[in-house]
Amino acid sequence: MIQDTPTALHADSYARIVKDKANKRRVADLSMKVVQNAYSEKTFLDLNEDVGNLVTGYSALPGSSERLVYSAEQLCSSEVGELTWILKDWIMAGGINLIAGMPAAGKSFLALDLAIGIASTGFAWNDQPVPLGKVTYHFLDGSFRGMRSRVLKLCNARGIQPPANLIFDFSPLSLREPHEVLALKQRISSQGVSVVIFDVMAKFAPGADENSVAEMSPLMNSMREIANQLGTTFILIHHLNKGISNDFSYRVRGSTDILGSVDTAIIVNYENSTAANSMRVIQPQKMREAELPKPLRFQLVSEDQKITLKFSDTENTQLQKETGQQERYFQDLVDYLHANPNQEFMKQDLIQTLNLPQEARTVGRAFAQLLRDPRIQIGKRG
Template structure:
């Protein structure tokens, strides 16, 4: 006897009676009777009978692990959840007197899920290990025909095989951008930074800027898209305040929520349903920790946990053709490689398509954004945080050079307009050699003059990039780097006459006010004239920056 299911009109014997077969009748669990539907009871009895039948035919030592693995694969393919499969296998192994029942349960379900449709798992392999007759009966009791189950287990995947010649002869479209140079269209993106560095401000700017086709970090979005922003560390009141502080434009294309279930608690399913119903094109999850599965089998490595978690989001993004941005934290320790600063294992950075690392020193407005990915060039941009918004200033290394030069000029001004390298080094706390190198560059550019070992300003600091930044140029397709490419020079004593050095052609560079106090440097982008910089012509040399 495996299971008896009795109903009205049948005599029932209770413990401590003895069954006619000689077996003692005992309670499975202590407790009060409860109500259950006929269908639920029949399903539970079918599972119990199946587990008992397999337990009666459980093999001896030597093949038990293989048998448990095959059973786990079969149950998972029938739609059993991980916990449900673990309970079933535990019932079988305990009933069979398997001494390693507990350890076996911990490993086989995870292994079976990872190996997928491997020949080592599933009902076919179980038939070889115990008995085809037993397996057929179990499948019957579980309400599944074996042939149908095996058919369902076959992957319905089309595989395209390319020759190297075909690959080289095929024209593939260039990657498209939502925010040129920063946020690509499609795939999984990681935005990482230390706590309170401004990640959530940037995420909010992305959500609102993309939804109305406005600017993000001062760069116009390529198009307006519908966004879903899961601000899981914020309150609705705080979000309203931040939108007002940043001067963002609210609109119907931007959906916001401050609560969401974890991915393994129907969070992933709810996310897919919301994306489809609302037509979402960009999802921003702030932060990863809020949706990270709360529990996982202890035998699974941390790397596998991280990679599998983000892999589910990447699969969703790729399948639906959307962009998913995950906000995450950096470690406390610094590293020369920005990717090594991302909190967690390399499974996180390995699973995503694009990585953005935001850095900003405490109490400072300026920061950097490191960008790398599968389809974008590695770069680091200088940013400035102002009134709730981040703004791109230019390529980080060149912006830092600009800051260093200005510090030297400010030091000379503080010292009365004339100073020695030693005095400048003391006030700026820079090495003496570094100061002398910067002074030579400034002298070459005509910003300082030297006499008897002292350096003096040639013009007021207000005339030299008064905003202390690289002039941003927004009419661009993609930012890769900012570099000084030309200078415009006015010969001394020749009012209104200007010459253009290097490669700007005369027809692409003009002076709209030939006898006035200013000059425009003009270049072309996509055939259209673009003003690169405007500066007072009291300077002999004017730097022009192009992005």
């Protein structure tokens, strides 16, 4: 008998059981009232209050506990602690993080290097510290064989065995289906998963219109609820569209709600050529609660069944040179326009007059910067 009696050690679990039973009784009682009303002269409007009390006590995610509702006083007096990171200045702990880029830009390798570090050594991305934990990597963007090869080569480069705390899930999963989201939440909780990666996000929203806020918002809200309740960190691998804008906020594919819903967003792109061993740039696009860090550069080096991610910052790199060129071109444009006020110029005329390189992307960026300058009036003819 003593062995079956709940102790303080099991108080939390026992409280959840009691609460769950109480909720089930409330549902059963309400069901009986519905049946009784069906055979009486009472209208169903009499049940409005009972139904409202039952529904508002639950989260938008079926099977969840009570809604996260606080008064302003409770919210401001709560202990939330300092902002924490999975990867300092780049991947926020307990948040939704986006890694976007064109195909083969290196998005998955960045996510894998991070996942292996969390699940094994505690270091990732050029030996930056990361917290140890269990990672679930949901992968539907390639073959089992291809992922196996990547993981083996990355682990070989680190001199470690593939970690048991990195779990790969190759099963289809739809974040559009509430029961599948609930099952995901239960797995995260029961298995003690701290980081969940979806590669690529679109594969886990089959049939959804990525450009529709109405269809993408529920997906993002479900992940946010899990993150808020369990402290889970989500990392979403996503594609850019095929546009030519230098402002990457317009290049994240799909609805603006995707970028708007995440806590951090980084863009991965080739620096110059698209060769396999060429330099890539990690450009911060959004940090909800922190300053944008400096861009990083990395290279995928493959040799002897090993793949290494070699990182460097952007000091004295081509990226900085391009930034300096962009500023010079922009200032030349502004100076020329101010020297010739109240006149209209075509973009091509300015390029020829100032002898700017026709195809240089820094020139395009300078004109994009000019479009945002409130001192300059831009006509519709370009």
